Amino acid sequence: MASTQPVAASSGVDVKASPMAKSTEPNRNPKYDPKKPHIADQPMTRKNWYKMVNWLNVYMIGVVPLMGCIAAVWTPLQWKTLIFAVGYYYCTGLGITAGYHRLWAHRSYSASVPLELFLAFCGAGAVEGSIRWWSRDHRAHHRYTDTDKDPYSVRKGLLYSHLGWMIMKQNPKRVGRTDISDLNENWVVVAQHKHYLKALIFAGIIFPTIVAGLCWGDFMGGFVYAGILRIFFVQQATFCVNSLAHWIGEQPFDDRNSPRDHVFTALMTLGEGYHNFHHEFPSDYRNALEWFQYDPTKWFIWSMKQLGLAYDLKQFRANEIEKGRVQQQQKKLDQARSKLDWGIPLENLPVLEWDEYKEQCANGRGLILVAGVVHDVTAFIEEHPGGKAMIKSGIGKDATAEFNGAIYMHSNAAHNLLSTMRVGVLRGGSEVEIWKRSQREKKDVQFVKD
Amino acid sequence: MASTQPVAASSGVDVKASPMAKSTEPNRNPKYDPKKPHIADQPMTRKNWYKMVNWLNVYMIGVVPLMGCIAAVWTPLQWKTLIFAVGYYYCTGLGITAGYHRLWAHRSYSASVPLELFLAFCGAGAVEGSIRWWSRDHRAHHRYTDTDKDPYSVRKGLLYSHLGWMIMKQNPKRVGRTDISDLNENWVVVAQHKHYLKALIFAGIIFPTIVAGLCWGDFMGGFVYAGILRIFFVQQATFCVNSLAHWIGEQPFDDRNSPRDHVFTALMTLGEGYHNFHHEFPSDYRNALEWFQYDPTKWFIWSMKQLGLAYDLKQFRANEIEKGRVQQQQKKLDQARSKLDWGIPLENLPVLEWDEYKEQCANGRGLILVAGVVHDVTAFIEEHPGGKAMIKSGIGKDATAEFNGAIYMHSNAAHNLLSTMRVGVLRGGSEVEIWKRSQREKKDVQFVKD
Ligand code: HEM
Ligand code: HEM
Ligand SMILES: [Fe+2]
Ligand SMILES: [Fe+2]
Ligand SMILES: [Fe+2]
Ligand SMILES: [Fe+2]
Numbered sequence: 001m002a003s004t005q006p007v008a009a010s011s012g013v014d015v016k017a018s019p020m021a022k023s024t025e026p027n028r029n030p031k032y033d034p035k036k037p038h039i040a041d042q043p044m045t046r047k048n049w050y051k052m053v054n055w056l057n058v059y060m061i062g063v064v065p066l067m068g069c070i071a072a073v074w075t076p077l078q079w080k081t082l083i084f085a086v087g088y089y090y091c092t093g094l095g096i097t098a099g100y101h102r103l104w105a106h107r108s109y110s111a112s113v114p115l116e117l118f119l120a121f122c123g124a125g126a127v128e129g130s131i132r133w134w135s136r137d138h139r140a141h142h143r144y145t146d147t148d149k150d151p152y153s154v155r156k157g158l159l160y161s162h163l164g165w166m167i168m169k170q171n172p173k174r175v176g177r178t179d180i181s182d183l184n185e186n187w188v189v190v191a192q193h194k195h196y197l198k199a200l201i202f203a204g205i206i207f208p209t210i211v212a213g214l215c216w217g218d219f220m221g222g223f224v225y226a227g228i229l230r231i232f233f234v235q236q237a238t239f240c241v242n243s244l245a246h247w248i249g250e251q252p253f254d255d256r257n258s259p260r261d262h263v264f265t266a267l268m269t270l271g272e273g274y275h276n277f278h279h280e281f282p283s284d285y286r287n288a289l290e291w292f293q294y295d296p297t298k299w300f301i302w303s304m305k306q307l308g309l310a311y312d313l314k315q316f317r318a319n320e321i322e323k324g325r326v327q328q329q330q331k332k333l334d335q336a337r338s339k340l341d342w343g344i345p346l347e348n349l350p351v352l353e354w355d356e357y358k359e360q361c362a363n364g365r366g367l368i369l370v371a372g373v374v375h376d377v378t379a380f381i382e383e384h385p386g387g388k389a390m391i392k393s394g395i396g397k398d399a400t401a402e403f404n405g406a407i408y409m410h411s412n413a414a415h416n417l418l419s420t421m422r423v424g425v426l427r428g429g430s431e432v433e434i435w436k437r438s439q440r441e442k443k444d445v446q447f448v449k450d
Numbered sequence: 451m452a453s454t455q456p457v458a459a460s461s462g463v464d465v466k467a468s469p470m471a472k473s474t475e476p477n478r479n480p481k482y483d484p485k486k487p488h489i490a491d492q493p494m495t496r497k498n499w500y501k502m503v504n505w506l507n508v509y510m511i512g513v514v515p516l517m518g519c520i521a522a523v524w525t526p527l528q529w530k531t532l533i534f535a536v537g538y539y540y541c542t543g544l545g546i547t548a549g550y551h552r553l554w555a556h557r558s559y560s561a562s563v564p565l566e567l568f569l570a571f572c573g574a575g576a577v578e579g580s581i582r583w584w585s586r587d588h589r590a591h592h593r594y595t596d597t598d599k600d601p602y603s604v605r606k607g608l609l610y611s612h613l614g615w616m617i618m619k620q621n622p623k624r625v626g627r628t629d630i631s632d633l634n635e636n637w638v639v640v641a642q643h644k645h646y647l648k649a650l651i652f653a654g655i656i657f658p659t660i661v662a663g664l665c666w667g668d669f670m671g672g673f674v675y676a677g678i679l680r681i682f683f684v685q686q687a688t689f690c691v692n693s694l695a696h697w698i699g700e701q702p703f704d705d706r707n708s709p710r711d712h713v714f715t716a717l718m719t720l721g722e723g724y725h726n727f728h729h730e731f732p733s734d735y736r737n738a739l740e741w742f743q744y745d746p747t748k749w750f751i752w753s754m755k756q757l758g759l760a761y762d763l764k765q766f767r768a769n770e771i772e773k774g775r776v777q778q779q780q781k782k783l784d785q786a787r788s789k790l791d792w793g794i795p796l797e798n799l800p801v802l803e804w805d806e807y808k809e810q811c812a813n814g815r816g817l818i819l820v821a822g823v824v825h826d827v828t829a830f831i832e833e834h835p836g837g838k839a840m841i842k843s844g845i846g847k848d849a850t851a852e853f854n855g856a857i858y859m860h861s862n863a864a865h866n867l868l869s870t871m872r873v874g875v876l877r878g879g880s881e882v883e884i885w886k887r888s889q890r891e892k893k894d895v896q897f898v899k900d
Contacts (some may be wrong), residue, residue, distance in 0.1 A: 079773065095748075140761075142835075143836070178837075179836065179837030181837065181838070181839065182838075218840055227893045253861075254861060279861070280861050280863045283833050283835040299875075308891075314833070316863070318792050318865060320866050320867055320870070323792070323862075324861075324866060326787050326790065327860075327866075333776060333783065336772065337780075340769055340772055342773070382609055383764070386629065387629035388629075388630065388632075389629050400688070411704060411730050412773075412777050413770060413773075416774065439561055
């Protein structure tokens, strides 16, 4: 499964004029020097491996949750805190799925300022980077899916796409460039990016601690459960969009790249599991199309619309979506078809005269003419499901009408079987329906692309 | 769903020479006079309805089992008798499915004389008519499926195909003619037909009564359970092949007629439930293809082969079977495709000159040339998932390469969407890939048959 995305694509068009996020833009790392070869591009040795690890991220994603688990042993879990932690889990999850992903990265709907503020706050509480940084990477992921410019390409392994891309240092030049001019014009996004560290600490830790502390006196539980451990679960769940959603499931729209649809991924990720659909129709505010499929992010956006807080919900027409499905099914069918034996092509058959045909039959060969093609059924007479007498009645004649309904309208299976018995074409031989059919079949096979 | 079988088919070919079972052959009814209009062809009135009912069959299929049920109230059921009744149920069921159906009606394998005798005996014990009579009707059912000449056409209702065709008198002229010369040459079949009444009474009633009576002293239980009630269950189960198998399930090979595949029918009928396959490949000794599908009749035939009692098991090549599946899927897909909107056909578009194209763009219209076709994307610029700058860079140019991978390899969905924005064709306009594509699409749609 080679990727079909162009790898040298960034050299395509002159985009100096457009306000692109340069891939060399320092990502809150003032020490970064674009002239030196990046550590990620050097071979890993016993001496330098620790330099390749992004220790800050290891700490945030691995060590902190571990400490949370240990702390949990001494922290009794109160019912109120549990309910609040789960509720806040959903809020911060939606901050990522409904906010970071569907609103800002894909602009699949528009949100009023209160909703934007809510999502920007909750999204910060999920501790997965600023909207601006996350969306830039995510757009690169869509544009360069499965290539080296994809920040979390699943081609580098399931674990890499889940965590590895954060735990190992990345050469910022590697990730593909994308247009984030619209985000740079949005003050909520810009403000969140500017004050990200404060937002993270407040929404991620302080806020849940205070709520649990001031409302029912459980500061410690709020900190450990609704803070640390809730962050851990939200992170792992949303990371699944990059890993699982590119690993397990069906590909009803396009099988050239890795995105897949699976209900398990949807259950893990607040509905982001219909990922084959999503990569094909990224600006659709839905991920699941059917009401019975699990897509709470869609339900949330739709509810916000009912409340007047969201508008311009984008949706691809059912016609366009069905077209995609039909094309993928056609591709699969063409692949299946091209693997089958459809009989000797008519142009490779010898041409027989009518008299030759009659003569060979008189000499005892069991030839039957159907639709201009001569078939040798000698070995099949005994086997004929309709009996010996019937099939013998066609020998030496033009049995087209009899075969096609005058006596018995044979099944597709019988037509297919007949085509394996071809031995010649009759000169000037009546309707050549099978010819038309085989033309069609050959043409279909040409459609197969990979 | 009109039937596609020819209705006036019996007039097709001169078959006087062949030893066909004439449809007027008296079916053990010496009073039958072919010259008088048959009672079944007269309108039913309050005065004549009882003449239309086949009271013998009502008695055999309805009254006798009822009496069996009543007798069962006073007859204690012994364990040994139960086990024997169930075992004999399977034997007599196989007499019908492996014997009457797959061996004699369809000749899907050959059997040695001992096996033929066993099947003819068990088949008689199922009390569903002689091999010769059953196979004649069944061949007519295959040849004239769903037409008036089909003896148990499901088009006349589920109940009719299950029981009605036996409970109501039939004009023997109505049922289509079939070739049973092979059966007339088979001495087992001829002998069973000649001594059918004796065979029926012995295998159906006396034999199970004696076995239970002599072996463990339960004459009455053998008579009621292994005789009467066992007959009732075998009959109802095998009747399902004519009713259920034409009523519920999938149609993976051909949807023009009524046969269907369903696991429930298979469970009821010793494996005869993959009936869409069976009508398409009647001379295949299998009904279910996969090892995990329930087809004990197939397992029985296969085991007989291992014992040297059956041979020449006929099997269609996997290639032929897959061809049938692919064709049916193609048909479904063509139907789906023909219902969708594939954009304005290229031949209906106005032809634009290059200068016109440039001029209109200069006047502020958002036109983009891709693959020789001019598209109006004005309203889409704001919506473009890849950003305004990207799509604007294509306006007024030939953006074929950019659209197709030089910058971004757009999805099928994007191609489909693009085709809905067509406004013109460029004179002499470079590669016309979309043209080829639309040609192909149009051609596929023509394949749709019903
Ligand atoms: C003009 C000559 C022929 C006549 C009159 C004729 C007639 C019939 C009839 C009446 C049946 C129905 C039997 C039943 O379903 O019980 C039948 C079935 C069948 N015949 Fe023929 N046949 C002819 C030639 C052929 C040939 C050349 C083939 C070779 C492929 C063929 C293949 C089949 C097959 C596979 C069936 C099984 C049912 C089906 O698939 O439709 N027949 N035929
Ligand atoms: C030559 C001009 C164009 C360029 C350079 C361009 C570039 C891009 C880029 C880079 C993306 C990736 C954005 C992402 O996935 O985050 C994209 C996505 C997309 N573009 Fe364009 N685009 C152009 C014209 C068009 C036009 C005319 C259409 C009209 C149908 C279109 C429809 C789409 C759609 C539907 C997507 C979503 C992803 C997909 O379906 O492949 N683009 N485009
Ligand atoms: Fe993805
Ligand atoms: Fe996405
Ligand atoms: Fe049938
Ligand atoms: Fe059959």
